[in-house]
Amino acid sequence: MSKSQVGVIGASGYVGAELIGILLNHSSVEITEISSGQNKGRPFSELYPSFTGQFDQAFVDNDTVIDASDVLFICLPHGKSEELVKQCVDKGKKVIDVGADFRLNDLNVYEEWYGVRSLFPNLHNLSVYGLPEMNREKIKQTTLVANPGCYPTSILLGLYPAVSSQLVDLKTLVIDAKSGVTGAGKGLSEAVHFANKNEGFNAYKVGTHRHTPEIEEKLVEMGAEDVNITFVPHLLPVNRGILSTLYIDLKEETEAETIQDLYEKWYADEPFVTVLKSGQWPNISHVTHSNQCHIGLTVDERTNRLVIVSVIDNMQKGAAGQAVQNFNIMSDITETEGLSMVAPSF
Amino acid sequence: MSKSQVGVIGASGYVGAELIGILLNHSSVEITEISSGQNKGRPFSELYPSFTGQFDQAFVDNDTVIDASDVLFICLPHGKSEELVKQCVDKGKKVIDVGADFRLNDLNVYEEWYGVRSLFPNLHNLSVYGLPEMNREKIKQTTLVANPGCYPTSILLGLYPAVSSQLVDLKTLVIDAKSGVTGAGKGLSEAVHFANKNEGFNAYKVGTHRHTPEIEEKLVEMGAEDVNITFVPHLLPVNRGILSTLYIDLKEETEAETIQDLYEKWYADEPFVTVLKSGQWPNISHVTHSNQCHIGLTVDERTNRLVIVSVIDNMQKGAAGQAVQNFNIMSDITETEGLSMVAPSF
Amino acid sequence: MSKSQVGVIGASGYVGAELIGILLNHSSVEITEISSGQNKGRPFSELYPSFTGQFDQAFVDNDTVIDASDVLFICLPHGKSEELVKQCVDKGKKVIDVGADFRLNDLNVYEEWYGVRSLFPNLHNLSVYGLPEMNREKIKQTTLVANPGCYPTSILLGLYPAVSSQLVDLKTLVIDAKSGVTGAGKGLSEAVHFANKNEGFNAYKVGTHRHTPEIEEKLVEMGAEDVNITFVPHLLPVNRGILSTLYIDLKEETEAETIQDLYEKWYADEPFVTVLKSGQWPNISHVTHSNQCHIGLTVDERTNRLVIVSVIDNMQKGAAGQAVQNFNIMSDITETEGLSMVAPSF
Amino acid sequence: MSKSQVGVIGASGYVGAELIGILLNHSSVEITEISSGQNKGRPFSELYPSFTGQFDQAFVDNDTVIDASDVLFICLPHGKSEELVKQCVDKGKKVIDVGADFRLNDLNVYEEWYGVRSLFPNLHNLSVYGLPEMNREKIKQTTLVANPGCYPTSILLGLYPAVSSQLVDLKTLVIDAKSGVTGAGKGLSEAVHFANKNEGFNAYKVGTHRHTPEIEEKLVEMGAEDVNITFVPHLLPVNRGILSTLYIDLKEETEAETIQDLYEKWYADEPFVTVLKSGQWPNISHVTHSNQCHIGLTVDERTNRLVIVSVIDNMQKGAAGQAVQNFNIMSDITETEGLSMVAPSF
Incomplete structure (x- = not known):
């Protein structure tokens, strides 16, 4: 060819x-x-x-x-x-x-x-x-x-099965995301000056990041009703990787196994999405330099809240x-x- | 003397x-x-x-x-x-x-x-x-x-004025916390083996960390009604510092300035708590090796959710x-x- | 096939x-x-x-x-x-x-x-x-x-043209090498416990590292007379990479361009060795995750000493x-x- | 007062x-x-x-x-x-x-x-x-x-006893020094852009750093004859600290204990210089945020070369x-x- x-x-x-x-x-x-x-x-x-x-x-x-x-x-x-x-x-x-x-x-x-x-x-x-x-x-x-966008990719993959399956109450969604510094690009700045960033960690653009409407629009396309989310990105002292921790109330009491099962089947044939076994949690370093997305999840039974952690390499x-x-x-x-x-x- | x-x-x-x-x-x-x-x-x-x-x-x-x-x-x-x-x-x-x-x-x-x-x-x-x-x-x-405990210190200082003042709905509280590795102590382990941790970042003990009941009990002492929280800690590739991002619904629509004002007055005489100006966000590196706690906050107006970020040095x-x-x-x-x-x- | x-x-x-x-x-x-x-x-x-x-x-x-x-x-x-x-x-x-x-x-x-x-x-x-x-x-x-061995690879590639061409006095050779922590392997130890290694840097096995005789034997095979070297390895707070700085007296006054030219020709057809232009110096991060070796060199005219810097990824x-x-x-x-x-x- | x-x-x-x-x-x-x-x-x-x-x-x-x-x-x-x-x-x-x-x-x-x-x-x-x-x-x-200067401080303290005591041949001195990035100061630059420096390590200003004549002049004041040194600085991916590895031929065969003894006595009353016990090697992380200088040394008996490692915090x-x-x-x-x-x- x-x-x-x-x-x-x-x-x-x-x-x-x-x-x-x-x-x-x-x-x-x-x-x-x-x-x-x-x-x-x-x-x-x-x-x-x-x-x-x-x-x-x-x-x-x-x-x-x-x-x-x-x-x-x-x-x-x-x-x-x-x-x-x-x-x-x-x-x-x-x-x-x-x-x-x-x-x-x-x-x-x-x-x-x-x-x-x-x-x-x-x-x-x-x-x-x-x-x-x-x-x-x-x-x-x-x-x-x-x-x-990089944040939306990690977040949407983490939410897709639950949102499409109408299991969750989008009004309660909290997205706490953390990115490596390459997300800030090649331009020099105080924020990613080595001595400032090394051993440092901070939130930025709290509630105002431009990826917010992209996430919201695509969640609606997945089947959510009109959504307003709280999205807070943070800057990690690493070169690569995004880890998004997603918190969302379940509409009804649901066992973790049920949702685990849904996710595993949903992504079974996807070459670049891996749902980790129950009890395993993803690490940014397990996907950097690859095109993989790793997802771990559980239900916090004390609050009936679904917690999903999704990692990707922001550059891949x-x-x-x-x-x-x-x-x-x-x-x-x-x-x-x-x-x-x-x-x-x- | x-x-x-x-x-x-x-x-x-x-x-x-x-x-x-x-x-x-x-x-x-x-x-x-x-x-x-x-x-x-x-x-x-x-x-x-x-x-x-x-x-x-x-x-x-x-x-x-x-x-x-x-x-x-x-x-x-x-x-x-x-x-x-x-x-x-x-x-x-x-x-x-x-x-x-x-x-x-x-x-x-x-x-x-x-x-x-x-x-x-x-x-x-x-x-x-x-x-x-x-x-x-x-x-x-x-x-x-x-x-x-280290996590409770950062979290309780971040919530104290709002909880005591009955501004927030504790049922909606989400705590996403991130700690440096000294929190894991001197003992050797895979989790803090340099090549594993460096350039890595992960959640752990999702919803099961032992600091959970400590946070809940003290929130009640501050004036909250019976509370169940979702608390997810993460492990940063830095030696020191805890950053806790706190998400909680306001009971009523409240302007950010009102809460900013409350916090500033609340902690005005405290030698070790600093409320940052509106628009500033704390960084772990601004408190490490000191006994300071820095707090930044805003109201996400789109969701009427209060977002508070609190940092301390976990060892100090x-x-x-x-x-x-x-x-x-x-x-x-x-x-x-x-x-x-x-x-x-x- | x-x-x-x-x-x-x-x-x-x-x-x-x-x-x-x-x-x-x-x-x-x-x-x-x-x-x-x-x-x-x-x-x-x-x-x-x-x-x-x-x-x-x-x-x-x-x-x-x-x-x-x-x-x-x-x-x-x-x-x-x-x-x-x-x-x-x-x-x-x-x-x-x-x-x-x-x-x-x-x-x-x-x-x-x-x-x-x-x-x-x-x-x-x-x-x-x-x-x-x-x-x-x-x-x-x-x-x-x-x-x-990893150290010998970086060092021998750095010295091969000069030693084979009989330009240098092996009795004066000083090798100051620096390696990432993966060289220490998967085993847990105090030396590579994250909180110990992060923001740390030290020499180890000064004059006693087992790669010493390997370097000496192969230098002789390259044409050197019986050699005794001083080899001091150091442990960098990075995952990967070795940078070896090689100091050796030239037998006769020789211009940097002459040696630069020798090295460029010597390695012209090698797929995994790159001689950098005069004035450029290699960085560990330019070869990690690849099988490349980058070499930079100059002559310190004040002392008639050849200085060569060679980097590889120790794992590749x-x-x-x-x-x-x-x-x-x-x-x-x-x-x-x-x-x-x-x-x-x- | x-x-x-x-x-x-x-x-x-x-x-x-x-x-x-x-x-x-x-x-x-x-x-x-x-x-x-x-x-x-x-x-x-x-x-x-x-x-x-x-x-x-x-x-x-x-x-x-x-x-x-x-x-x-x-x-x-x-x-x-x-x-x-x-x-x-x-x-x-x-x-x-x-x-x-x-x-x-x-x-x-x-x-x-x-x-x-x-x-x-x-x-x-x-x-x-x-x-x-x-x-x-x-x-x-x-x-x-x-x-x-920062480099001269670490180097001169490392050499002072040996040079003053006329034990070493200054013509053979090789100085391989490594510094944290704060040495490069507050100014933004490609060299200390986080994504460039993190997981990176390189030599710079090889043989041309401005601290060279300062080191040479003070060595002469210590008792050395006219000296020309080779000084190669490197940039570590850490915030603070300088480690200088010093290689110099002994004029006569001398046992390591003799020199260890000289150094310990020389600095016995100095509040900010600590000579480590034989077999111990200093680490940058053992002096950062303090005004201490730690020195370790040995004689490479195979080459009759004195090897000294000296660390300080470049900012202190x-x-x-x-x-x-x-x-x-x-x-x-x-x-x-x-x-x-x-x-x-x-």
């Missing part, structure tokens, strides 16, 4: 770097060109010395990437993708947009939280929210995937890995191709 | 080590003797090389410590303190029990969660729960203080520091003596 | 876990059986939860592994491999011994440093020291490879990765098969 | 923050004013939230600090102190300059390495190099102390702690006042 001609726009950021690492070992991909607004002409390996001698290709401009490629990964901050996506779609290219521009169906909500107004509202009809465990069939048939299942998973699905390639690495044990 | 003759029983553990460090710089204390069940005859500095040349005193047996001292700090696992406390009290010594044996008033609940039956139930009438911000007057007058305000604070209060010494160190900025 | 039937003896340790991770993604390998002295019957994923659902195979005994396999990786402490290797060789199997038993040609030196006497001295004539950059042709033709090029590289060479498979992962950038 | 009126110029940097922390607990000090070029008017605790409620004083300008104080600590980058020192000295103030401007006696060497020409060469006659273990008597009598004995030690000596205060904290054990 001939290889897909794949380009990456915005390849100088962390998601871009992770993506290049995956694509280089993907048997059905040939990387055509990569772009970066601020690094044109510089070799990729100058920014990421791990790649020295392995991928020294220089950044070019976006147009060159688009013209050279059949499939585009776009890794740009919100508000920067939409015009490029328009251009790609008009030229008949497939697009996986790793940024936020196409994640929300409700463009008013998008504008409210992101402060950006859509220029091409109709374009959004094309896009599919790229959580394969929820939308696999739609992803197969689209040419434009909106790759989910939370970004670049899921993007490649979506690419595989769109391209009718084995879904796990390029993503079979098991998380290193240390 | 003559110095207090102070002994430490169980000084070989982490709390003991932290306590020795504080006491060595306490102007009103002379350390008499220290004991350790397994290390008799060995110099303290052999276990803790930081102390080489600074405190090389050898461990002796418990009786020697008791006889040489007017005040005893007892740092032993649960179930190990009660008999020693009896012996100390009978000899007219003052005791700060840093372990769990005297924390709960309800001895049936204690037996249920700890699997240990009290041998001297009457002895428990003497003891005062040593959270100074709650029980300062009682501590002044007792000879036996039960030093609070969560253990040894609070023990010395209690000692100061019991001894009519300035409450901050020996505890004035500001958390290092890095 | 049919897949090699590969077994792993001693698969429960850290090198075993790393090796399984590599072999699972190796296109020409089928893992037959794995053994562990202490974990027979337990699933591999119980020890290493990353593998849950990916590799749940149970440990069996050594004989079962040997009989089921054409090629054996043996990952055992020194003194434990020799008899098993004898058994494998007698049965016509290929062996990569990842332990120390076959690394030294001089069995008296081995006995002196390791306290173990060889039972089958003749067997050692078969074995080849598995540093491919030095012994590739011999590895192709052998059935028994002694996989090098320093152990499991190099073992697979040797397997590929012995099996006439593309040398990079299964080892093409680029070090993640974070 | 009335308290010294002490001001801090350049108090917004890391050394300033550490210094304020020490001075707040110093019984003979009253902090008058603090300055910062870029933060005038901002409260100190806004930059360093640990100090919230403990030290909220606002930054003023340099002149205000000088006029309000009897003693000045100046914590500025090289080239920025000299004029301020002139001003202070002219006004009869005592000065501890924590920067580099007065460390070197040879102003040509200073200009060569720092690219700055002295404006007041005569002023340098006043200054004393503030390594108390070497220059205590001179410090007592001066009004201007040049506080040593390597900067602010030593500055206060010098202040105490200059002010005829007990030398350990404000510096008696033992390094926390975790």
Whole structure:
């Protein structure tokens, strides 16, 4: 089979770097060109010395990437993708947009939280929210995937079976999430200055994080009634990983085994979601550098509250890995191709 | 003023080590003797090389410590303190029990969660729960203080004003707490083997941690009606610090400023509790190596839920520091003596 | 092409876990059986939860592994491999011994440093020291490879061109090496208890580490005259990686460019050794999770001393990765098969 | 005794923050004013939230600090102190300059390495190099102390007895030093961006670090003949601490015990230098947050090379702690006042 001609726009950021690492070992991909607004002409390996001698290709401009490629990964901050996506779609290219521009169906909500107004509202009809465990069939048939946010991926996978099965009272949902620092990206800041972050831990954007409406909208798509959630993210002193602890009241008294059983069956055939045995709890380090999501759960019988813990690698299942998973699905390639690495044990 | 003759029983553990460090710089204390069940005859500095040349005193047996001292700090696992406390009290010594044996008033609940039956139930009438911000007057007058657990300290300080003021619905309380590894102590284990813990993060004892009934009992003492809480601790890859994120529904719609104001006034004169300005959030690294508690809060208006974040150093305000604070209060010494160190900025 | 039937003896340790991770993604390998002295019957994923659902195979005994396999990786402490290797060789199997038993040609030196006497001295004539950059042709033709130690790999690759070219005075060689904690293995100890190691750094086994004679013997094979080195290892608070800083007097005044040029040419065709441009210095994080070795060098003109810095991942090029590289060479498979992962950038 | 009126110029940097922390607990000090070029008017605790409620004083300008104080600590980058020192000295103030401007006696060497020409060469006659273990008597009598660099402090203390006793051949000296990231200061940079530094380790400024001539000049003052050293610093993924490993040939065969004995006697009365027992090796974590220096040593008999390992906290004995030690000596205060904290054990 001939290889897909794949380009990456915005390849100088962390998601871009992770993506290049995956694509280089993907048997059905040939990387055509990569772009970066601020690094044109510089070799990729100058920014990421791990790649020295392995991928020294220089950044070019976006147009060159688009013209050279059949499939585009776009890794740009919100508000920067939409015009490029328009251009790609008009030229008949497939697009996986790793940024936020196409994640929300409700463009008013998008504008409210992101402060950006859509220029091409109709374009959004094309896009599919790229959580394969929820939308696999739609992803197969689209040419434009909106790759989910990192927090929403971990949270939605943790809630999907319970919410779809109408077991839980969404009004009581509390989401306490913790992320590694790569979520904050390549940009320098006080918050991720080593001496500040090392041995530190804090909450941030309490109740105001932009992933909030994305979680809410998709929960409704899963079958929840109109939901308002409390979502508090925290910043861990580790490079990678998201652990979301989810607290939600059960509508009726339900035994832990019943829900354990539901979850195990729900995800039995999913290559990237593992429901741990009762009594086991996931650890961020068990999924980092892999595309896996691990889920553990119990019922707190004293309060009849369901507690779910879900972990992913924010750079893999939370970004670049899921993007490649979506690419595989769109391209009718084995879904796990390029993503079979098991998380290193240390 | 003559110095207090102070002994430490169980000084070989982490709390003991932290306590020795504080006491060595306490102007009103002379350390008499220290004991350790397994290390008799060995110099303290052999276990803790930081102390080489600074405190090389050898461990002796418990009786020697008791006889040489007017005040005893007892740092032993649960179930190990009660008999020693009896012996100390009978000899007219003052005791700060840093372990769990005297924390709960309800001895049936204690037996249920700890699997240990009290041998001297009457002895428990003497003891005062040593959270100074709650029980300062009682501590002044007792000879036996039960030093609070680390998680309960951070959580109770975070909830005290709101609970006492009857603003919140305790049935909705969710406590998501995160601790550094010194909470797991000096004992070797897979969980805190460096290569396992480094870059890792996980929940543990979900809904089953022994600090649960301690939190519940003291919340009732603060004015709550009978409470059942969901308490989920997590283990951070840092040495020190506890951050507790507290989620609780407000009984009525209340503005964040009202609660901010309540908290600021409540703790205005407390030397070791700082309520951060609205919009600021505490960081574990801002209190480690100090006896401070920092509290930040907001109201999630979308859900009318109060969100409080409380941080302490588990070894200081969560253990040894609070023990010395209690000692100061019991001894009519300035409450901050020996505890004035500001958390290092890095 | 049919897949090699590969077994792993001693698969429960850290090198075993790393090796399984590599072999699972190796296109020409089928893992037959794995053994562990202490974990027979337990699933591999119980020890290493990353593998849950990916590799749940149970440990069996050594004989079962040997009989089921054409090629054996043996990952055992020194003194434990020799008899098993004898058994494998007698049965016509290929062996990569990842332990120390076959690394030294001089069995008296081995006995002196390791306290173990060889039972089958003749067997050692078969074995080849598995540093491919030095012994590739011999590895192709052998059935028994002694996989090098982690420190020696980083050090020998750093010195090979200069020593072979007779540029340096070996009597002046100082080796200051720093390793991540996985080098200390899976066993629990005070040294790698999280609270002890985190934010800590120390030298250990100063001048007495068992890798010393291995380095010396191979330097002589490279062309050095009889050498006595000073080798001081240190333990870094990171999971992976070795950085060796090598200091050695140049025999004659030589410009840095000359040596830079020598090194670049020497390693130009090596897939796993990268000589960085003049002025660039390697970082452990640029090679971890990959089989790469990065080398930087300069001449300190003030002292006419050559300074070389060499980094590898101790678990990959320093152990499991190099073992697979040797397997590929012995099996006439593309040398990079299964080892093409680029070090993640974070 | 009335308290010294002490001001801090350049108090917004890391050394300033550490210094304020020490001075707040110093019984003979009253902090008058603090300055910062870029933060005038901002409260100190806004930059360093640990100090919230403990030290909220606002930054003023340099002149205000000088006029309000009897003693000045100046914590500025090289080239920025000299004029301020002139001003202070002219006004009869005592000065501890924590920067580099007065460390070197040879102003040509200073200009060569720092690219700055002295404006007041005569002023340098006043200054004393503030390594108390070497220059205590001179410090007592001066009004201007040049506080040593962090690397030189650890290295000079490690070499002082051997060099003064003419036991070693300085031409063979190799210094391999490793520092925590606070040595790089408060400024944001790629090198200390959390995701870059965490799990990373690298050499930097190989053979070109500006502390090189400082080490060389003071070794000559200790009795060495003209020396050229190789000094290679490395950056550890920890917040604090310097570990220097020193390699130097003994002039004659000397037993380790002889040198151990020399070192123990040499430093027997020093409050801040501890020579560890033979066989013990220092760890950065055993001195962090304290003003201690720990030294371990051995003779590598195979090469007749002396190996010394010396550790300090770069922010304490390597900067602010030593500055206060010098202040105490200059002010005829007990030398350990404000510096008696033992390094926390975790």
